Amino acid sequence: MIAVLWALLTARMCSVAAAEPAAAEPEPEGKGAPFSAWVLRQHADVHPEPQYHFAAEVFHAIADAAAARPGVIEAQRLGESLAHRPIWAFSVHDTAVPVQKRLLLIANIHAMEWIPTEDALAFVLDYAAKPEPGVEVVVVPILNPDGRARVEADLVAGRNLYRRGNEAQVDLNRDWSVNRESKAIWRHLIPGRYTTSPAPLSQPETRAIDQLLRNTSDVPFSGFVSLHSFGGFIYYPWAGLFERAPDWGRMQGIAETMQGGMGPHAYRPRQLSRWAFFFRGLGMEIDHVYGEFGIPAFLVETTRSGIEGLPDLHTYFRWYNPREPARHVKMGLGMLRAWVTAEPLIQAMTSQPLADLPGSTK
Ligand SMILES: [Zn+2]
Numbered sequence: 335m336i337a338v339l340w341a342l343l344t345a346r347m348c349s350v351a352a353a354e355p356a357a358a359e360p361e362p363e364g365k366g367a368p369f370s371a372w373v374l375r376q377h378a379d380v381h382p383e384p385q386y387h388f389a390a391e392v393f394h395a396i397a398d399a400a401a402a403r404p405g406v407i408e409a410q411r412l413g414e415s416l417a418h419r420p421i422w423a424f425s426v427h428d429t430a431v432p433v434q435k436r437l438l439l440i441a442n443i444h445a446m447e448w449i450p451t452e453d454a455l456a457f458v459l460d461y462a463a464k465p466e467p468g469v470e471v472v473v474v475p476i477l478n479p480d481g482r483a484r485v486e487a488d489l490v491a492g493r494n495l496y497r498r499g500n501e502a503q504v505d506l507n508r509d510w511s512v513n514r515e516s517k518a519i520w521r522h523l524i525p526g527r528y529t530t531s532p533a534p535l536s537q538p539e540t541r542a543i544d545q546l547l548r549n550t551s552d553v554p555f556s557g558f559v560s561l562h563s564f565g566g567f568i569y570y571p572w573a574g575l576f577e578r579a580p581d582w583g584r585m586q587g588i589a590e591t592m593q594g595g596m597g598p599h600a601y602r603p604r605q606l607s608r609w610a611f612f613f614r615g616l617g618m619e620i621d622h623v624y625g626e627f628g629i630p631a632f633l634v635e636t637t638r639s640g641i642e643g644l645p646d647l648h649t650y651f652r653w654y655n656p657r658e659p660a661r662h663v664k665m666g667l668g669m670l671r672a673w674v675t676a677e678p679l680i681q682a683m684t685s686q687p688l689a690d691l692p693g694s695t696k
Pocket residue numbers: 443444447562563
């Protein structure tokens with residue numbers, strides 16, 4: 335639903351003022367505080383979305399699972415957000431088998447998209463209980479902790495504000511380095527629809543993921559999923575180019591495997607730029623991960639929205655997050671489980687940087 339929301343919301347997005355600052359609490363243990371110490375200071379009061387986890391509850395659930403299975407879930411601090419909240423990644427793997435394949439799953443890049451975090455949390459807990467031998471999955475359940483903190487504060491205060499960006503109001507999913515310039519003729523007719531952040535990787539949240547991909551050399555990442563909502567699609571690159579990507583057939587195949595794990599009403603695979611004839615997503619995460627690193631990359635628009643009636647049309651949080659997430663989370667889990675085993679353990683990496691291939695821009 336990327337483009338629909340685009341059209342509906344651009345005016346509102348611009349009018350959302352930076353409400354009260356969402357400063358992170360100071361960290362007595364300093365920046366190096368381990369996850370187990372950090373999480374003890376995280377609290378969530380009773381809140382108006384009991385079917386969803388607030389951030390503190392997400393991390394407590396993971397901490398409990400990590401304590402129950404020592405070594406299976408390992409926390410890694412990737413960096414910190416603009417407002418100095420830690421960005422946590424959790425590596426989940428079978429401790430009895432050496433890692434032969436490594437996958438990266440991120441969620442909640444957009445502030446209001448919470449069901450992706452529910453999917454990511456469910457996956458961490460499920461995968462820790464039954465990991466695929468040799469396959470490590472690194473999960474970042476909340477990539478935009480500052481935006482999310484603002485949404486949490488809105489919900490508690492009963493405010494209905496539209497939020498998408500990070501602390502600096504930057505759309506983190508237009509902040510990557512590949513395909514930032516559109517060649518689409520439509521850009522001349524609707525230029526406001528072809529925007530990016532001021533510079534590639536301008537925000538600490540996007541840089542944290544880029545660095546993780548760049549610094550992981552023993553067993554490099556060979557798969558990437560970014561969970562969004564809503565729309566019911568499994569998108570693959572390119573997002574910013576209409577042309578087919580060199581590996582589009584392979585990515586279509588993986589996406590079909592993911593679709594096959596979902597049961598009825600499964601999400602549908604598609605190249606993102608072909609969502610609509612005028613649509614191009616510039617500087618998006620899947621073009622970066624695929625174009626820079628040669629990793630098959632997927633942006634999943636989970637659910638087909640949470641809108642169940644007219645009143646929901648005026649409640650931004652509901653657009654993205656169905657009242658009863660359980661059924662959707664189950665579908666997401668089936669999809670992610672299928673993704674983990676979609677390709678053989680050893681997968682030859684593309685040797686040439688794809689961003690240098692004809693057609694791609696950087
Ligand atoms: Zn999104």
